[in-house]
Amino acid sequence: MNELDYKKFYDRVGASNGWNFSHLRYESEGVEWDFFDEVSKRCKSSDLLLDIGTGGGEKIIKIASSLLFSIGIDLSTTMISKAQSNKKNADVSNVRFFKMDSDKLQFPPGFFDVISCCHAPFSSTELARVLGDGGTFLTQQVSEGDKLNLKEAFGRGQSFEISDGALKEKYRRELEAAGFSIIQIVDYDAPEYYQRPEDLIFLLKHTPIIPDFGNEERDFDILNNFIEENRSEKGIYTNSKRFMIIAQT
Secondary structure, three states: OOHHHHHHHHHHHHHHHOOOOOOOOEEEOOOOOOHHHHHHHOOOOOOEEEEEOOOOOHHHHHOHHHOOEEEEEEOOHHHHHHHHHHHHHHOOOOEEEEEOOOOOOOOOOOOEEEEEEEOOOOOHHHHHHHEEEEEEEEEEEEOOOOOHHHHHHHOOOOOOOOOOOHHHHHHHHHHHHOOOEEEEEEEEEEEEEEOOHHHHHHHHHOOOOOOOOOOOOHHHHHHHHHHHHHEEOOEEEEEEEEEEEEEEO
């Protein structure tokens, strides 16, 4: 998928389920951090937070009480609508949501104290512009080796033919070039077990792991074989591989 395809994909999925994966039945072993716990740890009650790729906004709504004010942005119109609805239901007053491109942040220089970005693209130069002196940027991203056995079974997938670690290194170089000091780079590769075939089907239909999954009838034959080969007492095995970068201006 190119960048435009991703924009269309996320808007379509947002309209269909609002990125609600809460009903999926799966277990992960060895996950070493919760990203928004890490964000919250670095926030003070006087801070302004920007969340890039906020989706339905659930995460920053949850940590809103630890901040003075938070803004969530997303490219998807349907996601922003969902975020507005979630905000209303949560009855929080110090959060706002806007449709915005992370490459063209519509904020003044040095406006934010903390910026977070989970599984979304960002511009290092734009971050450096809108983050104040001593500000902190945190990002969690999907590594190329994520869901590797699934991608190998289908012979295609998100970043399938890209060397594992390439995105992490690209972001490190870009952040340093923009003037950031890298505080920490960590990653994990956690075994993940899906309890039912329908959990895997939902995942593949609502994420870009296997592009255009289900458009070909043979996709379901491949999936059935995958399930039989990777089924265990714990569930259907795959992996969750993530990296996190924490940087400071």
